[in-house]
Amino acid sequence: MYILGVSALYHDSAATLIKDGEIIAAAQEERFTRIKHDWHMPEQAIKYCLEEGNITSTDLDAVVFYDNPLKTLDRYMKNILAAGEDSKDVIEHSFDMMFSERLWVHKKVEALLGINPIRKFLVCEHHISHAASAFYPSPYESAVILTLDGVGEWATTTISVGRKEHIQIKEEMHFPHSLGLFYSAFTYFCGFKVNSGDYKFMGLAPYGEPVYEDIIRENILDIKEDGSFEMNLEYFDYQYGRTMTNKKMEELFGGKRREPESEITKREMDIAASVQRITEDIIFRMVRHAKREYGSAIDNLVLAGGVALNCVANGKLKRSGIFKNIWIQPAAGDAGGSLGCALYAAYQYYGLKRDVKSGDSQKGSYLGPRFSHKEIKEFLDKSGYIYQELGEDIHKKVAEVLADGMVVGLFQGRMEFGPRALGNRSIIADARSESMQVKLNQKIKFRESFRPFAPSVLRENVAEYFELDDDSPYMLLVADVCRNRRNEFGLHENLKKYNGNMLEVVRQKRSDIPAVTHVDYSARIQTVTEETNPYYYKVIKEFKKLTGCSVIVNTSFNVRGEPIVCKPQEAYECFMRTDMDILVLEDFILKKEDQPEWKETEDWQERYRLD
Amino acid sequence: MESKEKGMFHDWSVRNIGNYMYHSANKNTKSYFVQHNSNKSIVEYGFETIMDFDTELRCMWERDVYMEEIVKTVAVSTMKNYKRKVVRTEKEVVLDEFIYTF
Structure with missing residues (x-):
């Protein structure tokens, strides 16, 4: 069927x-x-x-x-x-x-x-689609299901129970009261876009202090013990089809919302920290409530909906042990609704x-198009691009160039489903490099300097680097870098010292894997196994043989504002437009200096407007 | 959708304001969660004629008396505005960056 x-x-x-x-x-x-x-x-x-x-x-x-x-x-x-x-x-x-x-x-x-x-x-009802996307692909016979997003038809949050083939929604919250919209409203207020800026806002949170938490709780939210809440709509305009927040919100926070692309000030950092803390509190209350009411005999929690991409909250949930096991749909947003x-x-x-x-x-979420060896060779030959074909030696070669400090565009296997690149459409680099975070942000991704990069680590070595000893194949859990790997680093002293200049702050080495260590020592981890992604596993394994390090940087293969590359042509274009050193297409390797002169045929920076 | 139709919806909302209020529980309540009130989470969907659609609407709003007045307008607007083919104009292609689409 x-x-x-x-x-x-x-x-x-x-x-x-x-x-x-x-x-x-x-x-x-x-x-x-x-x-x-x-x-x-x-x-x-x-x-x-x-x-x-x-x-x-x-x-x-x-x-x-x-829907x-x-x-x-x-x-x-x-x-x-x-x-x-x-x-x-x-x-x-x-x-x-x-x-x-x-x-x-x-x-x-x-x-x-x-x-x-x-x-x-x-x-199918929107939140049932999310719930199904979280439960059915999970490895559990039964689970408590939590879905959180902006809004479906009416529901904005649901708590359900899944048993074998059946899903039953037990409780829900309705529009306009919505954790997704609450988060998006502050994303907007801090100058980021509502459909693409939530993860930036989350990445900004560690820079701040939650000094606005009480103000938000007292004026904007009424949160119950079970995590359900109502919002004070006087501060919002989304229900009227206008911008997310209004003048009253500006009065509450002592000034206008931040203009997009303008300087990020301490206020935005502190708002991000406050909103993240409240979001986590709400999710924790809901999860504890769900466990009490429906989980006495169920040890498994599954999550979906856009808010489930909040990997900081996910990581804390995992560590809390409220549920023994957690599985999160990697395409947790609306795209995953098609699956559910x-x-x-x-x-x-x-x-x-x-x-x-x-x-x-979920098959590693490698559910998209793959391009055969023959198709890639034909593309390269027809285009006149210069390459070497390495066969089985490709993994070792990639590891060597990574160890030499080069940045590699890696294109292999089936494209990922969901917002994260998981080694098949990824830009990868040496996580030990002190300059790599700035280089990747400025010269390759063309994005904001404060944003962190994620590590891919061999599953068997994850506990040697991070305070996590579990699977995180979809890069949806955040955990701290192990204490013995950290350097002394005072975030707020550095922010003060550099007058809030986040570029200078991120230049400070925070661990022995600085390129993937955020300013609060956290990292959004992808564990890699041979079973799920043998090619990527071999690359990291070879890198470990050369360097002793089982961790590399993994960021999506695109520039800011561009969808992740799908086809070899798009990978080549992205490679040539940026400071990437090497492009790998399956077992073909291309060096930047060998390529014919690149002539732009379009204004790609206009086409891919900043997200 | 023509401005005239939009105006009709607006006028109706102004005339009937107060007939529907967002769910708001007593502040002293223990929970803002509500029960899921649908037993049909997945259904067949589709209509061909205005009569079909009108029937669907009346069925959905049978308990909401205040919706009676707008059923016909909704049905007619739905029929009038069906675009057989979407032309991807520049304006339509990209989502508004600062207004949430839901």
Whole structure:
């Protein structure tokens, strides 16, 4: 039985193909169209999924959309009733899309796949899609499920219980009270974009002190013991289709919101720290409540929804031991909804039996396109690019150039599904280098200097470097660098010394793996195993043989504002536009100095606007 | 969607303000969580005619008397605004960077 899951028409559209409950392929549309967070129907992602499954649209038994448009319409209409005179902007901003696109999603699918009266078209509740994406691929027979995001139809948070094939929502919170929107509101207030800046805001938090925590709690949130909360809407404008926060918020924080790309001041750092602390408190309360109410006989917690990408909170949850085991859907945002709704249809609509795997069923999240040796060779030859073909020696060679301090664009295997690059579409470098964080931020990613980089580490060595001895294959857990590896480093003294200049602060060596050690000694860890990614594992293993170090830097293969590369051509373009030294395409290696002169054919910095 | 239609929705919301308020519990309540009130989390979806869609809307809002007045407008607007083919204009391609889309 083939089922196609689709998420689209909001942001981060994606498609997933499953066969008898097994995930065959999944990809985000942005990777094909090169439009960040592309919201359109995922035409190219669907095409890819069908090709990967070696089927045509006539073979599909069902197509499932990850959101119920009628229920969302209900929210839209009641939202304007609540707004009354103030409803003008939300009507202007949202109604076109609802009436011309979302309500017609069945026809949009027909237009892409052709009319087929046998194929069912189903819609699944948004948070059920998230819950299913977290539970079904997890390695657990039963689990408590927590989903947290901006908003689905009405729900913004759900607590559910999953048992084998069944998921039952027990409790939920409704719009406009939303942890995702609360977090996004402050992301906006601090000058970052609402659809792409949340992780920057999270990365900023360690620089600050939570001095605004009490102000926020007293004025903006009423949080209950079980983590449920209501927001004081007087400070927000999102419900009116305008910006996230309003003038009253500016008054509360003593001035206007930060202008995008302007200097980041102590105020923004402190707001980020305060909001992160409150977010963690809310999540912890919810998880403790869920354990008390539904988890007396369940040791497993699974998470999805955009807030589940808050890897700092995830890491603390893991360490808390409230639940013995935690699994987080790597495509936790809306893209992952395509996966969840397809699986939910398989198990709850069609009644398939679920086969629970001892690892998980996400296949490392390597669910996207792969390019064969032949395809890559043809591309390189046709383009006249200069390369060496190394065969089995490639891993050793990559390790050597890393050890020499070079920055490598690594393109191999199937593209990752979800926002993180996990070694198949990654830029990698030596984590021991003191200058690497600044170099990668400034000359390769062209992004803000304060932002940290993540480590990939051999699974068997993770505890030698980090205060974690567990799997973290999807880079969704943060843990501290081991104490014996740290250098004396006073963050706030340094901020004072350098007058808040974060570039100077990050130049200070904080451990013996400085390129992946954030200013609070934390790191967002990816553990790598031979079973899940043999190529990447061998590269790090060879690097360890040469250097004694099992850790390398791993950042996504793109520049700021660009979707992660999907095809060899995009990898080559990114390689040539930046200060990357080496490009590796499967077992082909390309050196920058050998390449023909690069002539730009487009204003790519305009095309990939800063995120 | 034409400005006239948008105006109709706005006028309706102004006339009927107060008929719907965001869920807000008593501050003394122990929890702001609510029960999930749907037993159909996955359903078949699709309509062809205005009559089909009108029926769906009336079914959804059968307990919300205050929605009765807007059913017809919603149904007509839905039919009028269906775009068979999306043309990706520059304006449509990129999401607004500072307004959350939900």
